[in-house]
Amino acid sequence: MDKFIPKEKLSKKARRELAKAQRQTWGGLNPVTRRPPNPKAYVRKKPRYFDDDITGVY
Numbered sequence: 139m140d141k142f143i144p145k146e147k148l149s150k151k152a153r154r155e156l157a158k159a160q161r162q163t164w165g166g167l168n169p170v171t172r173r174p175p176n177p178k179a180y181v182r183k184k185p186r187y188f189d190d191d192i193t194g195v196y
Contacts, residue, residue, distance in 0.1 A: 145153060 145156065148156065
């Protein structure tokens with residue numbers, strides 16, 4: 139068993155290795171794309187009205 143050394147006393151390289159070992163991944167899941175749209179937020183994306191236009195552009 140390794141001797142316990144506080145994180146503050148570890149070298150920078152050892153702290154990085156320890157943090158890397160403790161870090162977990164989200165796997166294939168992207169948490170940003172899983173959020174529902176905020177109904178109170180201003181929507182900047184313009185609606186596409188030209189699909190419903192009956193006059194058409196010649």
